Amino acid sequence: MKVGIINVTGYSGMELARLLYRHPEVELTCVTGRSAVGQKLGDFLPHLGDIDLTITEDLTEAVDFVFSGLPQVASALALTPVIRQGIKAVDISADFRLKDPAEYQQWYGAEHPSPDLLPQAVYGLTEWYRPQIAECSLLANPGCYPTSALLALGPALKEGLIGEDIIIDSKSGVSGAGRGLGLMYHYAEANENVSAYGLGGHRHLPEITQEIKAYVPGFQPRVTFIPHLVPMTRGILSTCYAPLKDGALPSGKAGEEALRELYRASYKGEPFVRVMSQPPQTKQTLANNYCLVYPVIDHRTNRLVVVSVLDNLVKGAAGQAIQNMNLMAGFEEGTGVDALAAYP
Amino acid sequence: MKVGIINVTGYSGMELARLLYRHPEVELTCVTGRSAVGQKLGDFLPHLGDIDLTITEDLTEAVDFVFSGLPQVASALALTPVIRQGIKAVDISADFRLKDPAEYQQWYGAEHPSPDLLPQAVYGLTEWYRPQIAECSLLANPGCYPTSALLALGPALKEGLIGEDIIIDSKSGVSGAGRGLGLMYHYAEANENVSAYGLGGHRHLPEITQEIKAYVPGFQPRVTFIPHLVPMTRGILSTCYAPLKDGALPSGKAGEEALRELYRASYKGEPFVRVMSQPPQTKQTLANNYCLVYPVIDHRTNRLVVVSVLDNLVKGAAGQAIQNMNLMAGFEEGTGVDALAAYP
Amino acid sequence: MKVGIINVTGYSGMELARLLYRHPEVELTCVTGRSAVGQKLGDFLPHLGDIDLTITEDLTEAVDFVFSGLPQVASALALTPVIRQGIKAVDISADFRLKDPAEYQQWYGAEHPSPDLLPQAVYGLTEWYRPQIAECSLLANPGCYPTSALLALGPALKEGLIGEDIIIDSKSGVSGAGRGLGLMYHYAEANENVSAYGLGGHRHLPEITQEIKAYVPGFQPRVTFIPHLVPMTRGILSTCYAPLKDGALPSGKAGEEALRELYRASYKGEPFVRVMSQPPQTKQTLANNYCLVYPVIDHRTNRLVVVSVLDNLVKGAAGQAIQNMNLMAGFEEGTGVDALAAYP
């Protein structure tokens, strides 16, 4: 299958190239990137030096499958003709995630370029929408924060364990902000520093809320989501808090075990989610496609606390995108994204 | 005033030495440390090379004031004779923080060495207990996490803005774990890594709860406190969540302004707490004694979110300890701890 | 081919496990590790959770090939019976690198456990000894620093470009020191810190000198080698300095081009060495098996300066070890170690 990457020069795009290069079912044949048109990929990005391609301005040859690593709005603009041509595509940007164009406009400050395509887009949280993903042509790859939060809360939501007051406190490495320069991401400023941001409302909040509502009809979550920047390159850890419903779980240690059992059952057979017995660490997913989930009960307050970790550029972006491509193309789901984490 | 430091070889102890050396009212005359007895301080800790002292096993000469940087239990054992001799002391360990010896035993797994001294110990959150601190002989210096959480929540608690469901999600640099070796603090493991710990209950939880209850009589907080390790040396950021009581604040932007005004009024004149107009960063307090506080409203859920930052070794340990010593000794409160942050 | 790893619990051992798990020609069937005997590999090292093995004390079953990730001396002791049994082995420790047992004793402070095996051991710098490696049964995997230095200097040595005054200034990430605890590797000490060490003579110096002499008969290098610890987990950058012989290269820009051309010719066809046109960065080899080499001329002083980078745990340890195993077993050389770097 011939595959193209739109905007290989951002972090999602280069991570796609890294992973696709070793994908046995795929030939990477076209990479675009406005800032480096005409350059050899390996000259612009030396770690991709084994890939013999020249960066082009647009998709230049027939490809069977397209990934877009462009920012929002630009991504929808670039993908719309591709989709209309009948080529399957995965959009790593946020453009096809929110179902409601009005909500899109509110959060992204722009009219949606092709709202008519929204109904056919499938939200690509693989573990929740596997059948729909396998059938779709246009996949909206989830945000990195939503992936970590939804996989942390999914089983508790599905089993009706928790009430609607949900707090998601996420900590992300700096690559999540992309390759665009900014003082907040300048090394001497970001290093040895932690800060909260998006306190007035981060764009991943409506995505999380939409998906929780879709997952549990009738549930009206009141979600507070606060992301934080921590001094590392890759990785997200989300700590999710919610009240446990009375009687939802046995008391004491038995409750803990029942909870973990329920999570294990829920994720049974999942190739890229693991329920842990010890608190997970982001480094345990470095450069790999896993999401590690650790649910516990705060017995003093009868709250559920779930910690999840993943690599924002892999399970939070390019890895999940390829996992979804595999489903869309009929390949084995883990093909090309089954490397173990590069720990330490 | 002749001052001694018990256990100068831990991070709190060496930070005390660093700050006291430039304190104009104090002469550092004795430093102890079991692992380095007989060595010159500057040979064991080269950054303290300007201080011409030899590390001893015990307090060897008459001192007027003592700091202990020992771990719990050992600290109470070492300080008890000092206190009984009538020498004023600041304990940086947790030994004199919890008022109830049974609670101490439960959380620290040891019988309290001198429970009869507990009633005279004053909890040294300077901003809350200034008059009592000025009068006391035995000061229990607050934990780093409690300092950040209590200063973040204080004004909202005092004004009755919030309900009892409180969540404190803290992110700490690795020096908070001390100088003792451990795989979790081994560079190759801790670097590029974030993890949650203490999920079964961290020792700073009862301290936080005790102090909130003491601060607001009748208030019965249900606190979930989850600390996280982030890859930096110094700094704590705490994100605190609590439900706002209906009508506690005006709606919309006016509420935000009223909230900030209320926090500013509450901390008016405080030399080391600043209410910020922008989200603060831990680096803005690097090596300095400030706690920066930023309260906001999550209007979608009517929750209070307060972010606070401080340097765990300064305002969270040695700096606040010296601030308290200044009060106890009748010096100007900021003497010796008024350096600006070493940003970037 | 059934493969065993002795001491999977060190960084080299766990990196071997990570890479071998995806090696298509190999089945990892046995992993030993004294500190964790009886534990599931995935419980002890969660990032290896996909590998269903229990850690044993000794090699418990028939294996066709053995890697040792033990420290020196212990490694020779463990491997000697394996070798005598006729099983092929790669030793990642230093035990079989120095040809002269007296030199071994001088630098490692112990009598060599099996000096009779030294003559059959082949030094596994793949690019220099490919034919010998393919024939050998006992392979001494090169040290991380020597790999970076020898690949940097090789073409200049071979072509007789340089004189004998060689200075190698290396900068290594902290994982090079292994998983054993030490204050120098304690996060709060190693972070935001650079230091030189081994100034009295590092153990990799005799290895470098031996190999240069073997590579260029009659050449008597005077090597100064100073390693430095830098605050990152993985990666080595070596900056190598040597006087250019008069007339060895054309003057001016032509000299630069001739030099690079000569390096390119020398490494032509090499799967894991690349001669760069821009100064390389350690991150360009993160978790990958490349060594990137950049030679330049300091025209003001007529010196050669060569910068090389690699990942100390991959090309500097486990990756090169597998590259060598591939040769020894008759597999394609790059099998299992051809992943691109996990940049950024």
Place this chain on the structure above:
Amino acid sequence: MKVGIINVTGYSGMELARLLYRHPEVELTCVTGRSAVGQKLGDFLPHLGDIDLTITEDLTEAVDFVFSGLPQVASALALTPVIRQGIKAVDISADFRLKDPAEYQQWYGAEHPSPDLLPQAVYGLTEWYRPQIAECSLLANPGCYPTSALLALGPALKEGLIGEDIIIDSKSGVSGAGRGLGLMYHYAEANENVSAYGLGGHRHLPEITQEIKAYVPGFQPRVTFIPHLVPMTRGILSTCYAPLKDGALPSGKAGEEALRELYRASYKGEPFVRVMSQPPQTKQTLANNYCLVYPVIDHRTNRLVVVSVLDNLVKGAAGQAIQNMNLMAGFEEGTGVDALAAYP
């Protein structure tokens, strides 16, 4: 003394403000900065919130002493009228370091704005030029790399111990590159990464060479200087290599002792240079004005190796600038820059 800082918004400028605010002999009365004119200093740079000043476009009031933290060329342009007015000034940029305007043009690519001022400028390596500094009106503050290299080599040069083949391999934290954005300093690129730069010739090379020649008349050094970027915010470590002259020092351990004794004698009484008995670490000078120097002999090759460390923003910039101001103004040399290092 009323002091102004031109360009407080760069790292040197803000470090000057941090240190001057606590300087007992100085009142900071004016700070300029083009990107933030009209803003309160504490709004733009929250860590300077205690300083109640508004950022202006130009020096707005009578000041008695001026520091410039502007980049080269701009700095000379801004300082020239100040100097001509008879106000004493310290230039942290490179504009008045090179004595020869032609060399300035060659390395900085611009004609010098006021070459007539060059003869009166004194190179401010305090330890070498104390009397001249005390008398001067225009001080050229040394570069961070030259400070580390010259203090490392000074005693060996002065005593005639070494030959002319000098190699300086320096490792710098990223703040040395300033606050201007660039991909090389983007967190996700600079973190977990080491690289060499300036391989064609760094601007600090002619400065080092000029000063060595001035220090040892007749000595014609052949200096290779290669700087490296390492992932930390502050700190420089320079490793300097030079051949020892035959017979310059006793052989064996006695040579080492003679060498250290000679260095100690040379730096006797210096308030900010310390000759170490153990290899120094950059962190031992964090946020402090020391340069730590460690000379050793590589006996195998009869080479001198000297390691030096300093904080590039303090002894390498703002701290040394204030040390020089103290001399120029007749204050005690260490005033305001005598804080101990903020280790860890």
